[in-house]
Amino acid sequence: MSLGVGIVGGGFMATVHSRAARAARARLVGVVGSSPDRGAAVAAELGIERAYDSLDALLADPAIDVVHVTTPNSLHAEQTLAALAAGKHVVCEKPLATTVADAERLVHASVDRIATVPFVYRFHPLVREARARVTAGETGRVLTVQGSYLQDWLLSAGDDNWRVDAAAGGRSRTFADIGSHLVDLIEFVTGDRLARVAASTRTFLADRAEHVRIETEDAASVAFETTGGAIGTLLVSQLAPGRKNRLHLEIAGAEESVVFDQEQPETLWVGRRSGSLLVPRDAEQLAADAARLVTTPAGHPQGYQDAFNAFVADSYAAIGGATPEGLPRFEDGLRAVRVTEAVLDAADRGEWRVV
16 A cells, blocks of 8 residues: 655645655645645645645544655744654654754654655765765775855845745754755765864845845855864855756775766766776666666666655655665754754854864
């Protein structure tokens, strides 16, 4: 029997989640929007069976097994706690919560449920290939890490969104939104953790079309050290002209480097002092955990939605009792909130902060 899915929220991410749920052969039972009219419009647009007038009504429906929370950040904790209390499994968008305390509450409340966070870049096959190479020791000891996540969708003062408002999005905007993905990928691929950070943040546009006196950051730069002794730098920005969704990660080991670029996800660059190469997304040339995520033959590109589909499929498999490798759970969401808080505190105080 297919899982019954309920979606909370009606924006871009609700669309992405609905596509992934449908690809996993789930039943799209219902949606609740910001208003009954909005919910009805989303149900019609996305082919969801029905719209509910309230979250309580959605949660009371026994046909719903798993709830996808895709609302503004400030609503995540309350809505997710309600879904867990109703006995539902949960897929909650990141950031899991806007405070460490709320994220901890969600982890504790989810102990007897499958509860996952869409750090979906883990599900690019060549990210798994990079991880396999580091794990197998092919890179040698990790020495340095260089990462960036650059977008341009908030480049001008005329660009606006609820995320710029701390009341809706939380204390952090850019780092919580995209920096969290980058840090998760670094820790996932290397098997190491950030130990302490130093940071600078900037709000270049304090006034936008609908919001003024904005305090959330447009960009952040971070220096870090890991528990394993590596050092690294991160740059995240939503004001980088021409960069649409460019997550770039370079890990340099004592023997070789690996480089993944999310805007060019069909190849992994492996750098060596002699004999560097490009590894294609070809199942026959990849480690087993990477090959299992290949859904189209090499030369037939896979991208963001495919990675999201794989994440949701693994979440649903876990609900069915499987233990898929690398599934990001609420503990990983809590980790991201802790790193975000450390980055902002480091920037505010002008000092290194332990993560």
